[in-house]
Structures are given as C-alpha cells and as structure tokens.
Amino acid sequence: xxxxxxxxxxxxxxxxxxxxxxxxxxxxxxxxxxxxxxxxxxxxxxxxxxxxxxxxxxxxxxxxxxxxxxxxxxxxxxxxxxxxxxxxxxxxxxxxxxxxxxxxxxxxxxxxxxxxxxxxxxxxxxxxxxxxxxxxxxxxxxxxxxxxxxxxxxxxxxxxxxxxxxxxxxxxxxxxxxxxxxxxxxxxxxxxxxxxxxxxxxxxxxxxxxxxxxxxxxxxxxxxxxxxxxxxxxxxxxxxxxxxxxxxxxxxxxxxxxxxxxxxxxxxxxxxxxxxxxxxxxxxxx
Amino acid sequence: xxxxxxxxxxxxxxxxxxxxxxxxxxxxxxxxxxxxxxxxxxxxxxxxxxxxxxxxxxxxxxxxxxxxxxxxxxxxxxxxxxxxxxxxxxxxxxxxxxxxxxxxxxxxxxxxxxxxxxxxxxxxxxxxxxxxxxxxxxxxxxxxxxxxxxxxxxxxxxxxxxxxxxxxxxxxxxxxxxxxxxxxxxxxxxxxxxxxxxxxxxxxxxxxxxxxxxxxxxxxxxxxxxxxxxxxxxxxxxxxxxxxxxxxxxxxxxxxxxxxxxxxxxxxxxxxxxxxxxxxxxxxxxxxxxxxxxxxxxxxxxxx
Numbered sequence: 001x002x003x004x005x006x007x008x009x010x011x012x013x014x015x016x017x018x019x020x021x022x023x024x025x026x027x028x029x030x031x032x033x034x035x036x037x038x039x040x041x042x043x044x045x046x047x048x049x050x051x052x053x054x055x056x057x058x059x060x061x062x063x064x065x066x067x068x069x070x071x072x073x074x075x076x077x078x079x080x081x082x083x084x085x086x087x088x089x090x091x092x093x094x095x096x097x098x099x100x101x102x103x104x105x106x107x108x109x110x111x112x113x114x115x116x117x118x119x120x121x122x123x124x125x126x127x128x129x130x131x132x133x134x135x136x137x138x139x140x141x142x143x144x145x146x147x148x149x150x151x152x153x154x155x156x157x158x159x160x161x162x163x164x165x166x167x168x169x170x171x172x173x174x175x176x177x178x179x180x181x182x183x184x185x186x187x188x189x190x191x192x193x194x195x196x197x198x199x200x201x202x203x204x205x206x207x208x209x210x211x212x213x214x215x216x217x218x219x220x221x222x223x224x225x226x227x228x229x230x231x232x233x234x235x236x237x238x239x240x241x242x243x244x245x246x247x248x249x250x251x252x253x254x255x256x257x258x259x260x261x262x263x264x265x266x267x268x269x270x271x272x273x274x275x276x277x278x279x280x281x282x283x284x285x286x
Numbered sequence: 287x288x289x290x291x292x293x294x295x296x297x298x299x300x301x302x303x304x305x306x307x308x309x310x311x312x313x314x315x316x317x318x319x320x321x322x323x324x325x326x327x328x329x330x331x332x333x334x335x336x337x338x339x340x341x342x343x344x345x346x347x348x349x350x351x352x353x354x355x356x357x358x359x360x361x362x363x364x365x366x367x368x369x370x371x372x373x374x375x376x377x378x379x380x381x382x383x384x385x386x387x388x389x390x391x392x393x394x395x396x397x398x399x400x401x402x403x404x405x406x407x408x409x410x411x412x413x414x415x416x417x418x419x420x421x422x423x424x425x426x427x428x429x430x431x432x433x434x435x436x437x438x439x440x441x442x443x444x445x446x447x448x449x450x451x452x453x454x455x456x457x458x459x460x461x462x463x464x465x466x467x468x469x470x471x472x473x474x475x476x477x478x479x480x481x482x483x484x485x486x487x488x489x490x491x492x493x494x495x496x497x498x499x500x501x502x503x504x505x506x507x508x509x510x511x512x513x514x515x516x517x518x519x520x521x522x523x524x525x526x527x528x529x530x531x532x533x534x535x536x537x538x539x540x541x542x543x544x545x546x547x548x549x550x551x552x553x554x555x556x557x558x559x560x561x562x563x564x565x566x567x568x569x570x571x572x573x574x575x576x577x578x579x580x581x582x583x584x585x586x587x588x589x590x
Binding site: 023024025035041054096103107112115128129131132134152153155186211222232237250254256257261264268 | 305306308309310311312313314315316317319320322323324325326327328330331334341388391392394395396397400402403404405406407408409411412413414415416417419420421423424428429431434438463466467471516520523524526527530531545548549552553558561562565566568569572573576
C-alpha cells in the first residue's frame with residue numbers, strides 16, 4: 001500500500017525527470033541547429049534562401065548546388081592540402097612528443113625541470129604574438145608559401161607533451177628496470193615499452209591536434225599565397241569573398257561550408273570518446 | 287668481421303647510454319622547432335617592437351620606446367583595449383557558467399547521455415571559419431533566421447553585425463557557442479570525481495539544491511573553473527577567425543580587438559614595429575591575467 005504522499009512524490013519525480021530530459025534535448029538541438037540550417041540552406045534555390053519568411057526545408061533539394069560549388073573552386077585540392085599537412089604535423093607531434101616526454105620523465109640531466117617549465121609556459125603564450133617574427137624567419141628560410149613552412153612551424157605541440165608526460169609518469173618503474181637489466185637502450189625502452197603502453201594518449205592528442213590543424217586559419221592565411229597550396233579554411237574564405245560576402249550566392253556558400261564541415265563531423269562522431277578523454281582528462285587535479 | 291661491426295655498434299650505444307647525451311638528442315627534435323618558431327620569435331618580437339621596420343625594406347632604425355609611446359597616445363588603442371576586455375569577459379564568463387550548468391544538467395538521469403554530450407561538444411570540433419560564415423547568415427539583418435524569429439515574436443529586429451552596438455554581441459555569441467560544450471566536458475569529468483557520499487550526507491542534512499551547489503559543487507570543481515578561465519582567457523585574447531569572417535574588426539572598429547589590431551598593423555599596414563609592440567602588450571596582458579587568476583585561486587580554489 002502506498003501512501004498518498006509517496007505517490008505525489010513519485011509524480012513530482014517523474015515530472016522533473018521529463019523536464020530535465022526535455023530541456024537537455026532542446027539545448028542539444030539549439031547547439032547543432034547551425035549545422036542543420038547550413039545543410040538545409042545548401043539545398044535551397046536562390047529564391048528560396050532569400051524568401052522571407054524563410055522556409056525550413058527546400059521544396060525540392062538542390063543537390064546540384066554541391067556539384068556547382070565543386071566546379072567553382074577546387075575543394076578536393078583544398079581538402080587534400082589540409083589532410084596532408086595536418087597528418088604530417090600530427091606525425092611530427094608523435095615523434096617530438098615521445099622523445100621529449102621520455103627525456104623529461106626518464107632521464108636525469110641538469111636544468112630538466114627548468115626546461116619543462118619553459119616548455120609548459122609557452123602553452124600559456126598567445127601564439128599569434130610570434131606570428132610576425134615567425135613570418136620573417138620563414139621568409140629567410142625560403143619557406144613562405146610552402147608545405148614545409150606550414151608543417152615545420154607547427155612541429156611541436158606543448159599540449160601533447162603535457163599529456164604524454166602525465167601518462168609516461170604512470171608507467172611502472174619495474175618494467176623500465178627489468179628492460180635495463182636486459183640491456184635495452186633508451187631507444188628500445190621508449191618505442192617498445194612506453195609507446196605501446198601509452199598509445200591511447202597518442203591517439204587522443206593526435207585526433208585533437210589533427211582537428212586543430214584542419215581548422216587552423218590565421219597562420220596559414222599569412223604564409224600561404226598560391227592557390228594550389230590553399231588549406232581548406234583559406235579556400236573557403238576565398239570562396240566566401242568571391243561569391244559575394246553580402247549574400248549574393250548563399251546556397252553555394254552554405255554548400256561549401258557543408259563540404260568543409262562534414263569530414264570533421266564524421267571523424268568526430270566516430271572517434272568522440274577519444275576527444276572527451278583527452279579534453280576532460282588532461283590532468284587537472286581535483 | 288660481423289662480430290666486429292656488432293661490437294662497434296655496441297660501443298656507440300654504450301655512449302648513448304650516457305643519459306646526458308641521450309637526453310640531449312631526445313630533447314632536440316622538440317626543442318629545435320620550439321626555439322625557431324616559438325621562443326626565438328618571442329625574443330625577436332621584443333626586439334622588433336623597438337624598430338620602425340616595414341617588413342620589406344632591408345634597412346630600419348632602432349627607435350627605442352617610440353612605438354610604445356605612440357601606441358599609448360593613440361585613442362584608438364584604448365578603444366581596442368576596451369573591445370578586448372569586452373570580448374574576453376563576454377565570451378569567457380558565459381562559457382564557464384554555462385558549461386557548469388550544462389554539466390550539472392547532464393549529470394541527472396538523462397536518456398542517451400553520450401549522444402547529447404557528443405552533440406553539445408561538436409561545435410568545438412568544426413572549423414570556426416565555416417561556422418562563422420553560417421552564423422553571419424543566421425544573423426543577416428534583412429533575411430536571416432534570427433531576425434525573422436525576433437520579428438515574429440514582436441521583438442525588435444536588430445542590425446547585428448552592421449551596427450557598432452550589436453557587432454560585438456554577435457562575435458561573442460559565436461565564440462560562446464563554440465566553447466560551451468567544451469567547457470562542459472571538463473566539468474563533467476570534475477563532477478564525476480565528487481563522491482556521491484558527500485551529496486548523500488548533505489541530503490540527510492536537508493540541504494537544498496542551491497546549498498549543495500554553493501557548499502559542495504562549486505568548491506570541489508573550483509580547480510576546473512580556474513583552469514577553464516585561464517585557458518579561455520588566453521583563447522579569447524587570440525580570437526581571430528570569427529572576427530575576420532563576420533566583422534573584420536568593424537563596423538567603425540567596434541570589434542577590433544588587440545589581436546585584430548595586431549594583424550592589421552602587421553599584414554595590412556606592414557608596420558612590423560607597431561605590430562610587435564601590440565604583440566608584446568598582448569603577451570603582458572595574458573601574463574598578468576594568468577598570474578592574477580592563480581593568486582585569486584590561492585584563496586578560493588580547493589584542491590582535494
């Protein structure tokens with residue numbers, strides 16, 4: 001037998017549960033709404049997109065907009081450039097991070113803590129401050145407007161070093177000692193013991209940095225001039241300007257944005273748990 | 287013969303075993319780019335700020351603190367400072383508070399929690415350039431969806447990015463949209479670490495939701511709050527993409543932040559000296575911010 005009060009309590013509980021779920025659902029939809037609007041706008045005709053009041057969905061989806069966009073600018077080339085440079089950069093991050101994190105955690109040498117402190121301090125740096133001097137340095141190297149300019153100027157990730165150091169510190173010392181007794185070199189210990197054991201952290205920062213590099217805008221905007229080397233973000237901005245930034249060709253601009261955004265959304269939905277792990281778990285105490 | 291080579295190799299490896307040599311070679315791959323593209327440029331920027339170089343001429347003069355003097359006597363510079371403060375506070379505070387609220391909501395009994403988390407986080411992953419374009423379409427004064435909704439609710443229709451009053455709110459909304467879910471994920475991790483027993487004890491004592499928030503949740507997530515406000519502040523100081531796409535610093539300089547000013551001096555007016563000077567000021571400001579936030583945290587942040 002249930003008392004009336006208990007029943008009322010249950011009902012209240014149920015209502016609050018429904019309200020909670022509803023409000024979360026509404027917020028989620030609002031957050032992804034710009035993606036949905038981008039996509040439906042990309043499928044509208046010129047008249048539809050400029051209609052007021054706006055229609056939510058196009059009367060008949062204009063898939064041809066995507067084809068037209070693709071013909072107006074070499075988006076496949078832009079996507080290739082972004083994927084290529086981002087992949088090369090992430091590969092460099094893996095190498096530079098692994099070696100540095102190993103030295104910082106496993107080797108003893110003078111100024112070790114100072115060195116680590118300096119490197120971590122650069123994480124707090126507003127990077128763009130270095131852009132003018134870096135631009136000059138790149139031009140002296142003859143690397144302006146080249147792939148290697150984009151790649152090598154991004155070859156280190158302090159964020160990655162920070163994450164890798166944390167997980168290297170958790171590798172049991174007995175394993176390292178045992179390997180040393182067997183005569184293993186530091187090189188072997190790093191690549192045969194540490195790297196396999198801490199692979200998840202490499203995947204995590206690899207994905208996050210890939211995304212950051214794919215989305216990178218200001219720095220490539222400064223150092224890339226030739227169209228063949230445009231990264232996707234620069235290509236899109238150029239397309240935006242050429243199609244008339246003041247609303248001349250919104251369907252095509254939305255189609256182009258969709259082309260730029262979709263690969264990342266797919267990548268993210270497949271790999272989201274790694275992102276959450278890296279972002280949330282990046283080692284804040286407490 | 288084969289043995290010989292092997293022993294030769296071994297002796298090299300023996301030398302490599304010398305920790306200092308190994309450490310040197312292991313640090314090198316990271317240190318070279320760091321020095322060439324990060325630390326070196328930092329020092330170089332300071333030097334440049336003392337010159338009047340135009341990025342092209344082979345000759346330039348040392349002008350001492352002239353760039354600093356000029357900047358501080360330029361009223362536009364103070365507008366830029368104000369815009370930077372406006373943008374930073376406007377984009378960091380809502381992202382931190384909103385992130386915490388979202389995380390608290392998501393802690394409840396939610397159906398398809400992971401799915402919601404993925405959706406809420408997704409703005410952070412997508413290229414800001416592309417999404418800023420989409421937002422500028424949503425905020426289009428004449429044909430944008432947002433003004434349509436405002437109009438149909440009988441609310442005033444706003445000129446958004448084309449007015450110097452409303453351009454900054456647009457840029458801020460886009461920035462908060464991007465970082466809200468990101469901040470939430472940090473808070474989700476922090477909330478997960480709070481033991482249920484603390485809340486159970488508070489429940490027995492009859493604590494209300496607000497009391498629990500004030501005396502349990504807020505103190506226990508304070509390290510995350512500190513971390514997020516520092517990182518988001520640094521990020522706000524280097525915000526560029528959304529400003530460049532939506533307003534280009536305008537109208538009438540209303541959204542010209544320090545960083546945008548820096549970009550325009552260096553790469554539109556080719557005044558490397560002035561740009562480097564603004565860069566150094568950005569650097570000093572972020573340093574002061576970071577130190578201030580850590581000092582404040584000494585008082586209010588509770589590490590477990």
